[in-house]
Amino acid sequence: MVSKAERERERNIARNKALLEALGLPEISASVAPSSTKKRKATTSQSSDSKRPKKVPRPDLSIPDPGSSETTPEPTERRRSARNAGKKVEYNGEAQTNPGDSLVKSRLPRIVSEGNFIEHESNTEYVGNKLGKRLHNPKTYGHIPGIEVGTWWATRAQCSTDAVHAPFVAGISGHTEKGAYSVALSGGYDDDVDLGYAFTYTGSGGRDLKGTKNKPKNLRTAPQSSHQTFDNTFNKCLESSVKTRKPVRVIRGYKLRSPFATEEGYRYDGLYVVEKAWMELGLEGYQVCKFAFKRLPGQPPLPRREEALNDEPVEGQSADEESDENIKEEDTKDN
């Protein structure tokens, strides 16, 4: 038996999916199975052990002892498990006393490719769950220099430090007239559809973050309790993106319900264009703002979750054409 809400959800999904498919594939119509192209080793990390310990972003790297011993005073070890993310973990002990020193070395971040994902080893210290020193302005359109598609972070704060998506919590960042700089796909709306090369996205607002007067909640996210509108600043940004067609940086997170979600943390999935903006009835019975995104061609294929690999192969994935270096950082000159 299927509940009414569930049916509603299925209908929304079907409608959104049809809409995305109507947008067409991103140029290359070749439906190449991603595993057959460049990421043949994409899933080796977990293939051997049947019981996955839930998070294995890095099976093993050049770092001597990745094993659970987090206490290694290894100064080069910067990545942490998401679980440790706000703790007062003393990685790098004394570096903290003088953050400026270790932060300012302005070498560009180094990327270590790792099959299914890319580990980001920048010189930037990620201090706790706070914003570190940025090398670039997040209020720009297009790629951030030095940050490859596929770059992975444990937390939103780290992603913000690298200027890919500035807000810690909010899903949308942008300029109301020129368009969005970036969005985060991190769950939150269960009738969004993610095909990888295209997805639908639900806008912001309409949530009662404060609870009632007697029962103040002061939440950062909450159930829908009123209609969304395009007056909302964030929604306006995305609406403008449809007109300006500026590229939007997209990150996907572990909460996303999609074969393209990360196992944990957040991943930079490159540039998309917002093709369409509209309103529809959301699952919670309120009007929501919806947006259809389409990925720009010429970008690395998206990794899929392990458990999704057995499913039907996805279309629209193809090896990189010539890389699109023409889409570079393009300043907004308003600050």
Added chain:
DNA sequence: GGGCCCGCAGGG
């Protein structure tokens, strides 16, 4: 795992 509450960055 769910509930709750907090800090925090960004923008008006």
Added chain:
DNA sequence: CCCTGCGGGCCC
């Protein structure tokens, strides 16, 4: 300043 927001940690 104030408020928002697809985090994150902790406690249960």
